[in-house]
Amino acid sequence: MRVLSGIQPTGRPHWGNYFGAIKQYIDLQSADEAYYFVANLHALNTVRDKDQLSQFSWDAALDLLALGLDPNQANLFIQSDVPEVSELCWLLLAGTPMGLLERCVSYKDKIAKGLPVVAGLFAYPVLQAADILAYDANIVPVGEDQKQHIEVCRDIAKAFNHQYGEVFVIPEAKILDSSAKVPGTDGDKMSKSYDNFIEIFEPPNKMKKKVMRISTDSREMHESKDPETDHLFQLFSLFGSESDVQAMADLYRTGGFGYGDIKKQLAAAAQAFFEPAFARREELAAKPDEVKQILGDGAAAARKKAGEVLLRAQKACGLK
Ligand code: ADP
Ligand code: TRP
Numbered sequence: 001m002r003v004l005s006g007i008q009p010t011g012r013p014h015w016g017n018y019f020g021a022i023k024q025y026i027d028l029q030s031a032d033e034a035y036y037f038v039a040n041l042h043a044l045n046t047v048r049d050k051d052q053l054s055q056f057s058w059d060a061a062l063d064l065l066a067l068g069l070d071p072n073q074a075n076l077f078i079q080s081d082v083p084e085v086s087e088l089c090w091l092l093l094a095g096t097p098m099g100l101l102e103r104c105v106s107y108k109d110k111i112a113k114g115l116p117v118v119a120g121l122f123a124y125p126v127l128q129a130a131d132i133l134a135y136d137a138n139i140v141p142v143g144e145d146q147k148q149h150i151e152v153c154r155d156i157a158k159a160f161n162h163q164y165g166e167v168f169v170i171p172e173a174k175i176l177d178s179s180a181k182v183p184g185t186d187g188d189k190m191s192k193s194y195d196n197f198i199e200i201f202e203p204p205n206k207m208k209k210k211v212m213r214i215s216t217d218s219r220e221m222h223e224s225k226d227p228e229t230d231h232l233f234q235l236f237s238l239f240g241s242e243s244d245v246q247a248m249a250d251l252y253r254t255g256g257f258g259y260g261d262i263k264k265q266l267a268a269a270a271q272a273f274f275e276p277a278f279a280r281r282e283e284l285a286a287k288p289d290e291v292k293q294i295l296g297d298g299a300a301a302a303r304k305k306a307g308e309v310l311l312r313a314q315k316a317c318g319l320k
Helices: 015-027 050-066 083-093 098-102 105-112 124-133 144-164 204-212 231-239 242-254 259-285 288-316
Strands: 002-007 033-038 075-078 139-142 172-175
Touching (some): 002 015, 015 139, 015 231, 033 288, 050 288, 083 144, 083 288, 105 144, 139 144, 144 172, 204 259, 231 242
Parallel strands (some): 002 139
C-alpha cells in the first residue's frame, strides 16, 4: 500500500490542523511506502510574497518532522523539487474537461465571493491529481474539504486509462475522522480564517494568554454543567490523560469550579503535550543541513518513482 498526502504551506499549523489532519497522516506513515510533501506549487496561487512562501515551506517541513514524521519510514519532500509532477500535470490537463473543474467548490466559492481567480487556481485540482498519480498512490488521507479533489483525480485517471490503456493506479480517499473537529477559542471550528486559533508552536506564554481568553458562558460557580457541550472541556479532552478527562467531566457535572482554573489546567496539559515536539523542533532548527538532507533524500526517492510513472504516461500518449 502506498500512502500520499500534501500540506499547503499557507501559515503555521494550529491545534485543529494537528488533531484533524497531521496526527492522522503521521499515524499512517508505517504503510509500505509513504509520501508526504509540502505543496508549495499549490500555495503559489495564494502566497505572493517570495520570502513568506519559502519561509512557510521550510517551517512546514520542520513542523512535520517535529510532530513525529519519521524520515526513515516516510519520504518527506517539497513539491517543487519533483518537476516530473508539473510535467505530468500538463499531460493530464489535455484530457481534463473544463466542466469538471468548473464544478469544483473551492473555485466556485472564489467566483461567488467576487475574488480574482487565476488560472492556477482553476487548474489546482489537476496539479493535485498529478501529485497523487505520479506515485501510484493507493490511499490519500485528506480532510472532508478535499474529498471532491480526490474524486476529480479519479475521474481524470479513469479517462486517461480509458483513452490510452492502464497507466494510472486509481486512488482512494481516506477521509480523516471529522469527529476530531477542534473548536476555536470562540467555540466555532478552529480555523486560520477566523481569529480563534492557537498555533501548535506558539510560545507558551502567548498560548496561555489565548487559552485564558477562551469564551465561556455565564454559569455560576455552584452550577453543574454538561461537559459534552462545552468547548473548553472539548479542548481539554484532546490533551488530558483518560483519567484526567474523566475527573474533569465529573467536576463539570458536580459544579463548584471556576473556568479560570480549568483554563490553567488546559494550558498546562497542552504545553506538556507539545513539549517533546517543541524540543525536537529546536534541535532541527539548529541543524538546517540535516533537514535539507532529509528533504533531498525524500525528493530523490519521489523523483525516482514519479519519473517511472511519467515515462509510462508519456509512452502511452505518444510523446516517446
Ligand atoms: P484552516 O481552516 O485553518 O484554513 P485548512 O483548511 O488549511 O485549515 O486545513 C488543513 C487540514 O486541517 C484539513 O484537512 C482540515 O480538515 C484540518 N482542520 C482544519 N481545522 C480543523 C479543525 N478545527 N478541526 C479538525 N480538523 C481541522
Ligand atoms: N489541496 C490540499 C489541501 O489544500 C493539499 C494537496 C496538494 C494535497 N496536493 C495534494 C493533498 C495531494 C492530498 C494529495 O489541503
